[in-house]
Amino acid sequence: MASFFSVAVFFIYSMLMFHPDIERGILGEVSLIGMVGAEVVLVLFTLFFLYYSMSAFLEARSHEFAILLHLGMERRQMNKLVFLETMIIGSASIIVGIIFGFSFSKFFFMIVREILHLDKLPLYVSWQPFLLTIGVFTSAFVVISFISVYFTRERKLRDLIKESAYLNSDSTYSKKRAVYGIALILSAYVLAFVVSNTSLIGLSLLIPLSAAFGTYYFFSDTVPCFIDKARGKREYHWQRYRLLSLAEQTHIMKDNVKMFFVVTMVSTMAFLSVGVLATMSSYTTQYDRLNPLGLVYKGDVDNPYERNHINSLRIQLEEKGLSYHLSRFVVVKQTSSFTNNEVEVFRESDMNVLLSSFSYPLLDLSSGQAVFIPYSEESLKKLKNKVVHTVLEENAIPLTIDSVYPKIVFPGSIVSVNSIVISDEDFARLIKPIADQDVLQPTYHLFTFYIPQWIESKDIGQDIDELTASQSIEKKGKFSPYYFENAGLNYSYILATYSLFTLVGVLVASVFLLAAGSFVYFKLHASLEREKRKFDVLKRMGLTDTELKKLVNRHLFPQFFLPWGVAMMHSAFAFIMVQGILKDIANISIVKEVFFAFGFFVLIQVIYFYLIRWRYISHIRS
């Protein structure tokens, strides 16, 4: 079932990968690499998963094999049998998966088209995706069947016949490692905090490592230690079904340490990839607010290209039929006596031209009064109640800065951290340039184009971009006399990477999630016979139906939610770290999105839990 699903997903993605339109599309190389990467991850994971499910399957049937061997079947024949069975299952799942994948690929293409904002993405038929899928999965199944055959060889016939009634539930934990487990996890969390606060990226390499080891020890020693402690206390332990469930936990923990570890790690990765997706989506929605201007052109006073460039931009915009408002600024840098740092000074009337095009409230400043220009959401809050008395030192103009403009007008990359607007009278008195000679661009011109349909302006000004690129190669790092930013183009880049991440992330997360659940299910399936007998005994001893359900709950609950809970914790801390780093770079908050993603996961898990519980109970009752 799960292998069929992964075949289907793989096929759909390879359909997309070989799609002729995509290759020519805006995504180009990057997306191809991304998708190939996703497919490699998928195949590796499928390989691992298939191996696991095959061995669980063979384990469940070991008794049958034992009888066959007892009847005088040769080893070689049995290996052939296992191999053949694996291949039959494999080819069936490949065929069904491809049929399923093909029939859903149109639907998938429609979704992709929406995400990527492509005009059309027709269905096509070509041999490549079929060949790739069949080739990859056939080889995967062959490898798996060889491996599983190889591993069944090691068991003795006598052990096989005995039907593995032997169960050891003695917990062999060591207290030292139990403490170790918790300590490692905690230290990983502490490290995450430290990194997010001091941005020591080097340390961040340690975090996954220590978290991984910590998780392993946690499952192998810490939890058994706790259970054993609980079993030691009779007044707690000898009550109702605690006796049974605790003993069972010991056994489960001992048996499934590796599986729990894998599931935890896998689900952590799934959480993280979904969390990153959520972050990306929040970034794109916030982009509009942070970048209100369509095009920004910034140049020195003596910029030789200025007239040409502005004219070409205007012509291009007119050709496209996009309406725009052009505002021109003269920005002067001065030194503030308050901080002794440079401050960029804007003129009130220049500012009002731009504000009127946004239809934002206009400024009305008297002499000696000034207003901060916010560069981000956060600065808006920070500067809100700040009152500063300062003097622009070069021209001895005293100023009182008592408010901040309530909207973000310029994108963060354009204005400096210290930007203020002063009245026209004061601005006219700014005669002397900034005293510090090393300052670049003591005065500059700023042209802003406010374009209501800014998303469509992505092709505008490409010649300027190209010129910039060629110049920066020629001049090798020398400061270019102008700077050009196109929000529409940037947005399309961001959108493209975002949608790529969505595709890859959704793929990986869905397969991971499915697999994590299936691991648990396979494990349960392998021990079903034994469990059935156990519940049979209990039923004879007088276990009511509700008690049976409760017992099953306690049996299944930790298997599901312990690894996922730990994974949740891990990813929560990972997100705290990511949030810390993102705050410095992109200045966006992902708390809401992460909460949403986590809530979604919890929901899925609960549904999954009840689904499997239902199957399990009906198996046990039958």
Place this chain on the structure above:
Amino acid sequence: MPILQIKDVTKVYEGKVTHRALNQLSFDVEEGEFLAVMGPSGSGKTTLLNIISTIDEPTSGEIIVDGMNPHMLNATELAYFRRRQLGFVFQDFNLLHMLTVEENIVLPLTLDQQPLEVIEERLASIVEKLDLNSFLHKRPNEISGGQAQRTAIGRALIHNPSLILADEPTGNLDSNSSRDVLELLTKVNQDKQTTIVMVTHDPIAASYCDRVLFIKDGEFFNEIYKDDRRQMFFQRILNVLSLLGGGQVGDLSTIRLP
């Protein structure tokens, strides 16, 4: 007053081949009696035991345990009935492997939510009576078959059931362990006046009982009562068994003399 009454119980298994496992079987078991049920394979012994233990329902007829018919109860009441009135001893012990011997014994009481003092008190008396002290903290896979069956008997006894049902309790044991277990059951039966119904193949096991009931093809065949001497009783059991087999002795299990 009989503690267990079987009245005209018939059990028919419907299916592709309709099979009548029990046919109008009737007998009573008095309180404090140790009854063995014998019969060849397929004679309906296990079906009978399942019906008494309320796992299975009779097609017709009724069963009365301690004055009430458990098949009239609903599922939850039935579970409570089994939990308090019945004790089980199985051929393959059916101990839970993840629990220690001690925990296996107290399991019925914990399920019944008894307070810890009661549990410990009962456990102490059972341990003393069955002499389980040497392996109390071991696990079922670390002890011998005889010890395992003693544990199972302890589990069956700890809640003072009015009726113990034993299904081939000596089936998986060597002769020494068998003797131990049977003597233990006899002792329990005499000391506590616990009623025991034991299904068995083994004439030696049957010879420890007060009365042996023979069934054949789901119908009552014969019954014999205990003698003064166990050796004589055993001989008579063998006689009936050979009669049961229609004069051929092929149906008997190998006879081990004590």
